[in-house]
Amino acid sequence: MNVFLAILGESLRLLRARWLFWVTLCISALVALIYLSVGFDEQGVTFAFGASHIKSELLVKGSPGAELLYTMIFSKYLVGIWLTLATLILGLISCGPIFPEFMLEGSAGVTLSKPISRWALFIYKFVGGLLFVAIQTLLFTVIIFIAIRWRIGIWNYSVFWSIPIVLTVFSYLFSVQVLIGVLTRSVMVSILVTILLWFMSWIVTLSEDTMYHFVHDKDNGSQLAMDPSQENQWQKWYQMVKFMHMITPKVSQTSALLNQKVVMSNGRNSSLGDYIKMNGKNSELGDAIKEAEVPRFSMEYIIGTSLGIELLILAFAGWKFSRRDF
Amino acid sequence: MSDAAVEIEYLRKRYGRFEALGGVSLTVPKGSVFGLLGPNGAGKSTLVKSLLTIIRPTECRGTLLGAPIGDRKTLRRVGYLPEQARFPEYLTGRQVISYSGQLTGVSNSEIKSRMDGLLSLVGMQGWADKAVSTYSKGMRQRIGLAQAMINTPDLIFLDEPTDGVDPEGRIDIRRMIDTMKAAGQTVFVNSHLLSEVEQVADYVAILARGQVIRSAPMSELTRGGQRYVIRSSGPVPPFVREKLEQNGIKVAGDTVTLETDNVSTVQPVIDALRTANVLIREIREEKPSLEDIFLEAVKGQGREAA
Known part of the structure; x- marks a missing residue:
């Protein structure tokens, strides 16, 4: 346990020494403060702590619309853009050197000559790397938690789901980065390959979704006219893409789980479809959006298959690390 | 144990x-x-x-x-x-x-x-x-x-x-x-x-x-190859030189070298030099340095890149 704490402490010092860590932390705090600056009063929405004002009957203080909008800004936009995109990229850049630098001549020797198994060392250093995102997300979420209490008047504990979910997403990517780092000892290559895999994961998810609707949505007329042999061929292609999807870490889909997990005081999640319906202008569109928002895959499938792949990647990286001469 | x-x-x-x-x-x-x-x-x-x-x-x-x-x-x-x-x-x-x-x-x-x-x-x-x-x-x-x-x-x-x-x-x-x-x-x-x-x-x-x-x-390594070197003021006279060389002692100009670790074998040489009125400038005991031993050891093994 002492060894684990020592390595964790050292990882923390490493992060503290990186200017990018502090820059990210400051931006996280700033983004959360901007969120906090949005409020509601008896006439509508206020911005910049009341400096600017937009009138809206739907979004008056204490209304369900205000709660829906405020929760949705967090779960859809702040998490989607800041936490699961910008923070992750900055996390990958900051944590990229952890393994390559450790494996430099003269650096690994001191640690590896200690009575600690290489597997334990590998896992501890991996966990240490996750600290970057854990700290950033924790700070961000705490401010959001306080902001929701201040603006909406409820303690919304479900926002803390963002910590394990963002951490899980980062762990998928970091495992790839660690593997590449162990294999090549190059920081730059490990960052680039990880971002490439991230992009590929997005392409695979998009392809699977598009092909699914193309092949299965016969009733709503989206399927093109195909003869049975063509349809069979498309089914084969879809099965192939589906398999690819299964063995790819589902970065965007795991992030999107936060939409389900962050709920409002009525126990429902914040849906854009609900918001449109609440406006009462386009009920059909609202229903369509709500339907599209329902994920086709269960949380267990999305996280289970992704973690399974992550485990395989880590096992291979750990095996290479444990057998390498330094 | x-x-x-x-x-x-x-x-x-x-x-x-x-x-x-x-x-x-x-x-x-x-x-x-x-x-x-x-x-x-x-x-x-x-x-x-x-x-x-x-x-x-x-x-x-x-x-x-x-x-x-x-x-x-x-x-x-x-x-x-x-x-x-x-x-x-x-x-x-x-x-x-x-x-x-x-x-x-x-x-x-x-x-x-x-x-x-x-x-x-x-x-x-x-x-x-x-x-x-x-x-x-x-x-x-x-x-x-x-x-x-x-x-x-x-x-x-x-x-x-x-x-x-x-x-x-x-x-x-x-x-x-x-x-x-x-x-x-x-x-x-x-x-x-x-x-x-x-x-x-x-x-x-x-x-x-x-x-x-x-x-x-270390002591064992440096023990072998011990020698005594006597240096005279001016070259050793030919008749002394001849006598020393007959006893297997190396003489070169003003330097007499005895390959031995036994100091008692040096005494008769000093006596012979003094009897011939040769002035002795220096007597020193020489042990092989680690460098000598190292070079000797790696000789024949081929030298790795320095």
């Missing part, structure tokens, strides 16, 4: 077709200062790293502090200063030592109690709370030594400890090695600097091309 701190029966390491260590056999007595010599690329660091599990040997039989080589628990009793030690730049010297102690399983209270003594021993009290990034090469080596000693090891490996260190620092490191020896610790010094090893080592092994070509106590 074995008297050896390290007993290598057989150690072999191959990298593909290249054989870095070809069946090394070596014994390091407990409480001694052991010098492993060899030209660059001889396999010295590979040998040490193999003992410390930093490198996975292709084949290895032997013991380290009585346990099979590779036993992790034994590493609690071992200290290591790697060649060109690189510590995280963001840590302070104190944090480097503390981190090393924690990884070795030393409790925080013990680390705290040993810290100041170690910093004082390596002469880094004034710099302990500054970041490693501000240290010179010599300072890094000093902190490296301190971190290797934080667990008060029974056996300590120093890989090229004086590399890049200024003369004052070298003297300090030699003193530290003496201190460790006095405390009963076994010190294994890896070096290509022969004069450094000569001054501290009790036992020496010479490694070349992955093979141990000489291994013996």
Whole structure:
């Protein structure tokens, strides 16, 4: 346990020494403060702590619309853009050197000559790397938690789901980065390959979704006219893409789980479809959006298959690390 | 209970077709200062790293502090200063030592109690709370030594400890090695600097091309090849020279050389020179230096790239 704490402490010092860590932390705090600056009063929405004002009957203080909008800004936009995109990229850049630098001549020797198994060392250093995102997300979420209490008047504990979910997403990517780092000892290559895999994961998810609707949505007329042999061929292609999807870490889909997990005081999640319906202008569109928002895959499938792949990647990286001469 | 701190029966390491260590056999007595010599690329660091599990040997039989080589628990009793030690730049010297102690399983209270003594021993009290990034090469080596000693090891490996260190620092490191020896610790010094090893080592092994070509106590190594040299004021007269050469003594100009370690055989030569009124300028005893022994040993083995 002492060894684990020592390595964790050292990882923390490493992060503290990186200017990018502090820059990210400051931006996280700033983004959360901007969120906090949005409020509601008896006439509508206020911005910049009341400096600017937009009138809206739907979004008056204490209304369900205000709660829906405020929760949705967090779960859809702040998490989607800041936490699961910008923070992750900055996390990958900051944590990229952890393994390559450790494996430099003269650096690994001191640690590896200690009575600690290489597997334990590998896992501890991996966990240490996750600290970057854990700290950033924790700070961000705490401010959001306080902001929701201040603006909406409820303690919304479900926002803390963002910590394990963002951490899980980062762990998928970091495992790839660690593997590449162990294999090549190059920081730059490990960052680039990880971002490439991230992009590929997005392409695979998009392809699977598009092909699914193309092949299965016969009733709503989206399927093109195909003869049975063509349809069979498309089914084969879809099965192939589906398999690819299964063995790819589902970065965007795991992030999107936060939409389900962050709920409002009525126990429902914040849906854009609900918001449109609440406006009462386009009920059909609202229903369509709500339907599209329902994920086709269960949380267990999305996280289970992704973690399974992550485990395989880590096992291979750990095996290479444990057998390498330094 | 074995008297050896390290007993290598057989150690072999191959990298593909290249054989870095070809069946090394070596014994390091407990409480001694052991010098492993060899030209660059001889396999010295590979040998040490193999003992410390930093490198996975292709084949290895032997013991380290009585346990099979590779036993992790034994590493609690071992200290290591790697060649060109690189510590995280963001840590302070104190944090480097503390981190090393924690990884070795030393409790925080013990680390705290040993810290100041170690910093004082390596002469880094004034710099302990500054970041490693501000240290010179010599300072890094000093902190490296301190971190290797934080667990008060029974056996300590120093890989090229004086590399890049200024003369004052070298003297300090030699003193530290003496201190460790006095405390009963076994010190294994890896070096290509022969004069450094000569001054501290009790036992020496010479490694070349992955093979141990000489291994013996320092005193035994330097005993062979001892000689006495007598120098006269002006050339030795021909009749004296003839007489000495008849007795197998080398004479060249004003220099008479006797290949012996027995000082009594020198006396008749002095008498003969004095009887012939030869003025003696100098009489000196010469022992082969470690450099001579090393060069002799590696002769015929081929020289690795320096």
